[in-house]
Amino acid sequence: MEYIAETEKLWGSICARYKPGHIEIAGVISSQIIGLIIPATVYVLLDVFLPSFSRMHKIQSERRQPTWPQIWHCMQVSMFNQLWIIGLHALAIYWIGFDHSFIWMDPRLPSLKTLIIDFLFGMAASEVMFYYVHRALHHPSIYVYIHKMHHKYTAPISFAAEYAHPIEHFIANVLLIVLPLTLKGTHFLSLMAFSVFEFYQAAADHSGYDFFKLPSASIYDLHHEKFRVNYSTLEIMDRIHGTDIVVWDRSSQQDVRKFKNKGQKEE
Ligand SMILES: [Zn+2]
Numbered sequence: 092m093e094y095i096a097e098t099e100k101l102w103g104s105i106c107a108r109y110k111p112g113h114i115e116i117a118g119v120i121s122s123q124i125i126g127l128i129i130p131a132t133v134y135v136l137l138d139v140f141l142p143s144f145s146r147m148h149k150i151q152s153e154r155r156q157p158t159w160p161q162i163w164h165c166m167q168v169s170m171f172n173q174l175w176i177i178g179l180h181a182l183a184i185y186w187i188g189f190d191h192s193f194i195w196m197d198p199r200l201p202s203l204k205t206l207i208i209d210f211l212f213g214m215a216a217s218e219v220m221f222y223y224v225h226r227a228l229h230h231p232s233i234y235v236y237i238h239k240m241h242h243k244y245t246a247p248i249s250f251a252a253e254y255a256h257p258i259e260h261f262i263a264n265v266l267l268i269v270l271p272l273t274l275k276g277t278h279f280l281s282l283m284a285f286s287v288f289e290f291y292q293a294a295a296d297h298s299g300y301d302f303f304k305l306p307s308a309s310i311y312d313l314h315h316e317k318f319r320v321n322y323s324t325l326e327i328m329d330r331i332h333g334t335d336i337v338v339w340d341r342s343s344q345q346d347v348r349k350f351k352n353k354g355q356k357e358e
């Protein structure tokens with residue numbers, strides 16, 4: 092328990108030394124680096140340094156994978172999306188004053204029970220809200236204008252998690268994750284931990300690899316491959332609404348589980 096006391100002391104000294112607005116911006120930048128940029132870079136580098144391992148664990152076949160120029164383009168757009176969100180956030184804090192923050196700052200650490208409740212609340216909220224927002228984005232009158240961009244990569248890579256139209260990026264990738272917990276009055280550290288977790292989930296879901304992800308990344312990967320299936324990432328809402336079945340194959344009951352059981356190898 093000594094490390095908890097040490098962590099609390101460190102966190103208390105950070106709160107005493109820096110303004111809440113500065114801490115919030117630093118936290119947001121750090122969570123994106125830790126949760127998304129580092130793991131996404133590692134996933135991309137697997138192809139370079141461990142090509143046979145990479146091929147063995149790719150969900151989709153070699154011929155469907157993006158080319159290096161396409162990967163580079165995806166990384167650039169993804170980084171740009173992260174930068175403008177950070178810029179907007181910093182501007183909003185500048186507007187309210189750096190003595191304030193949007194997220195609740197408390198010099199004490201959140202308890203383990205609070206942390207668990209926050210995670211469960213955040214996961215439930217994002218599963219439900221992301222499902223309906225994502226299905227709305229697939230509506231024919233909206234899809235071509237906004238969500239089509241995110242579906243450019245039918246065999247996704249991690250950075251494709253944030254390859255999206257600005258409106259989609261702001262609503263689906265940012266607001267749906269931070270708003271429920273911010274409104275709940277969640278502790279800053281709890282929200283940062285949840286953000287890192289969600290960023291990693293998104294990176295792993297789009298990684299194109301079949302490891303280090305529960306539930307399996309192959310579930311959401313199939314959404315990028317087939318479009319009209321598996322809109323949510325935990326698959327709970329898809330099971331409730333029957334969208335865990337490939338719609339056009341429903342008569343033959345060829346559901347997603349068959350794809351999963353095939354080991355996702357197409358050839
Ligand atoms: Zn996606």
Ligand SMILES: [Zn+2]
Nearest residue numbers: 225229238314
């Ligand atoms: Zn989609």
